[in-house]
Amino acid sequence: MSKRKIEKYAFGVGRGLILAIYLIMVLAPIYWMFVTSFKTDKEIVNVNKITFWPEIFTFENYISLFKQLDFGIYLKNSLILSLFTAVIVLIFSILGGYALARYRFKSKSVIIGFFLLSQMIPAVLLTIPIYIIYANVELINTKIGLLILYVIINAPFCLIIMRSFFERIPVSLEEAARVDGCNKIQALWRVIIPVLFPGIVAVFVFAFIGAWNDLLMGVIFTSSAKNWTIPVGMKSLIGKYNVNWGELMAGGVIALLPTVVMFAFVQKYVVEGLTAGAVKE
């Protein structure tokens, strides 16, 4: 074999090895959480033996989540908050993204700079004055209070993403609609929005996942179980002396489900959205 062939062969093998090792690294912890959630307590906390598949396959962890804990309430709260966040952020992003993509105005760069700067403010720093403000207007320990925070946290990034989707749509398309007698809002609604579908999906998923995954705001601003989301409710399980690993893993699996499903179906759009702002082609 020539030197070049050997080199090519070596690179091929190396590449396959890297891909295989990385796949194992990603799957191993997920698999471990998944398997643990179907084991009995006795099997989970056995110091001497570790089983890679449940000896006794059981759903008891999942059942006790809903029976012993208020997991049903956490799940409902998480779903409602994430859906509302996604819808509101989507509206904000479509309007704002349109403005930033289609108009040239004086304070445009200032506003974009403001969005960029907002990403540098540590969230914990903002929660301190907001905690005092919320205490005054009685928004502490409410779902509305959380919803407002989720919208604010996710809106700037989503708006910028939406803007880059708008920039890909030729202005001529919009102008054609205007010629046909649509006003700007009608043109936006009837012509642009349908073409914008990938961007809408991406932003919806970003905002939904952003709210769904939050732990910090929930921990700081909600204190009673009726307002807890899944991460906050599950966190209350840790910190006690005996961590119930089976239940915790079952809760973790449920917490991952919507993100996995969303990602599986719309990964193309999500990747497109994520790279739209930063990778200029």
Place this chain on the structure above:
Amino acid sequence: MTNKKGIRTETISKLSQYEPYFFLSPVLISMLIMMGYPLIRSIIMAFLNYQLTRPNDIYFIGFGNFMKIFMEDAHMPMILLNTLKWVFISVGFQFLFGLILALTLKKPFKGRNIYQSIVFLPWAFSSFAVGIMFRWCFNGEYGVVNYILMKAGIITEKISWLGSSELALITVIIAMIWIGVPFFAIMYLAALQSIPLDIYEAATIDGCGRIKTFFKITLPYIMPTVITTLLLRTIWVFNSIEMIMIMTGGGPAYSSETVTSYMYTKAYGTQDFGMAAAMGVLVMIVLMLYSGLFLRGTRYEESGDF
């Protein structure tokens, strides 16, 4: 008339001058109320003696909170060091693994799409879920990591990963690297795929080897993306504390506490809002200086707004 970016350049009538502000008003107004105003208040608060437990004892103390941070707090040197480790080790390995993954994914192979959807998954995962997942894997008594290491003969006794002050931080960093690699890989893969193929063909004809091609063509081409992602992630990792909250709570004995997580501890543990605000203001200044220097140092010009 439109320019190449598709922005209207025709003269705009008086009324439509206000249109963009109208469209932007929902997000701008809510950001002013929920970010602008609180930011100003927290900057003021950094100069106040403000303990939530003593609401009648609030007064101006100048740089008192900052003195408390640097002079009176015995944990601070360790926490600052932790913060550096947290940011640079996490981001460094996320970057390295993300770049390697993107390079190996660049050429198509059978099943690449499915492979991608699996390995990119952690991007969408919550710190909470990943935190408990790794906490369970690295559990001192029942953890699978200890089991495998013992079976492989690497260790002879079980290690208390999260219970030891030497290993707690690094264990959280491992979880942080795991969750962060996909972001870099996604970004770099997109950047790599935007490189025109004929450049590579030309390089092959000119007799460039693989290594030379990488440093002379690939790397310069994806540089803008590298800069944006490194900057974004550094800020994000610096400000992120959920993984620490879930896995160690900053312990044992502050050994896995970063400046940002310590700020949380000060604000909601000891309820010293003044000192926490002062720390937050310092973090923000550091991040802004870092961004400015980073962008200048890398001669960053036009690689997007974010």
